Amino acid sequence: MRIYAFCVYLFLYTPIGIIALFSFNAGRHASQFQGFSVKWYGRALNNPFVMEALENSLMIAFTSAALASIIGTMAAVGLHSMRGPVRAIFDAVIYIAIMIPGIVIGIATLIALVTVFDVVNPWLAGLWADAEAAPQFSMGRGSVIAAHTMFTMALVVVIVRARLSTVEGALMEASADLYAPPWVTFRRITLPLIAPAIFAGFLLAFTFSFDDFIIAFFVAGSETTLPIYIFSSIRRGVTPEINAIGTMVMAASLILLIVAQLILRRDKKT
């Protein structure tokens, strides 16, 4: 049994290890190891396309995770003290958001936004005196943020509601009995209690958005995110530079995961 477990771990980590190993390859050929070098890391970090894609990815992931955490938490708190059909409809919508494959979300968002923009843009141009100066909608960072926020918001609602259901309702009632206005009760009692869940939701949303390829592939328009860049590079052939980028991305997620664990751990102790 132990040997079996060891083999599974080997299976899980060998491919990752190989990527990391070959990212230090001095040679130009991806599959023959020709000595140790960090030159591909330098190459990747000095590649303007990589840096632009990275900047887009970070910006999209941070914005959508922040929006999803705020709006999702608001919705979770609202739903918590609600019964009846509105709650049932909301549950159904969240279920749909999570169940529908990412690829369908991607194409649906693409055709809906492109169709709506085709109607709105000429109308906006007509509204402005100088048609050239009129604001125009197009697919890009904004549409990726909107789509990612929609999906990750559903995750945040689920996580925060699970936490809210374990929180002692009596604490909130006591606060209200002592004449604390609802906002004060929320800020002093509820928020500290659900903070770890919001934080976990934020991290999950950030990671999802940063790693997402399929939704961004459809709705990013002419913009590139890091996964889109990696995918199109792989299509052109395997290079040590991609190994270096991949290793950095994996290392970054690992650090994020450890930091999250440490914060949640500390939170539990206090």
Add this chain to the structure above:
Amino acid sequence: MTQRERNWLLLAPAAAWFFVMLILPLSFVFVFSFGERGDAGGYVPAFTFEQYANLPARFAAFKNTLILAPLGTLAAMLIAYPLAYQLAVRTDPKWRLILLVLVIVPFWTSILIRSYAWLFILGGQGIPRLLDFIGIEDVRLIYTPFAVLIGIIYGYLPLMVFPIYVALDRLDKRLLEASADLGARPMTTFFRVTLPMSIPGMATGCMLVFILLMGEFLIPALLGGGKVFFVGNALVDLFLQSRNWAFGSAVAMMLIVVMLVTVTVYMRLIARLNTQRDDDVALM
């Protein structure tokens, strides 16, 4: 402001967002699936069932998905179960958390990079070259159903281990002792106690993995190399290459229907399995 008004205000942004970015786009897919393709691609309003009638043209994509997704799910479960069992039942609690985290960590890193690693390993310079050294020549691994299956197992194994682990961890270990005390052999205990009690965990794991696999694009795109393609690959082709939005929408609707049907049938089966087990227990 009453509590009711406050709740509405709290829900309003999320409701608006879900409506504009989920309900509205999905309605577009539904409407477009009855439309026609424009001359330059895109969509022309119409009401026709032509696109649905054309679905058999993409039969191969549905067939591949419906063979490889369940097969991959099953294989991942068979590999995950012994590991989850080892972690939950046999491992010193001191090491349990760290070993569990080690299983889940890969899932938190980009599936794109992890699939790409297999492109590297199964490609011409990887395992086939090693096999070449020991005299087995001309083995082709990459761009085969096998490569896609490996990619699926590798990508989704962590997601499978976790729910099974949780189910086995919750299992009251005294039941196992009781079974042993009553003279059951370890094998009997496993098949009569442990396995039935971990069915909910297995069911959750399979469901999670299966749903994600139905919409999979990256693994077949990278490891199937255009030869082994899923519905997801057909959708990318229809929307981004041939720009046939009407037919693409029909394919997407079909994918959702197939998913709903299989998941519903699956849930019914699991529910029946559970009630049957309860009957067994009642009879004993």
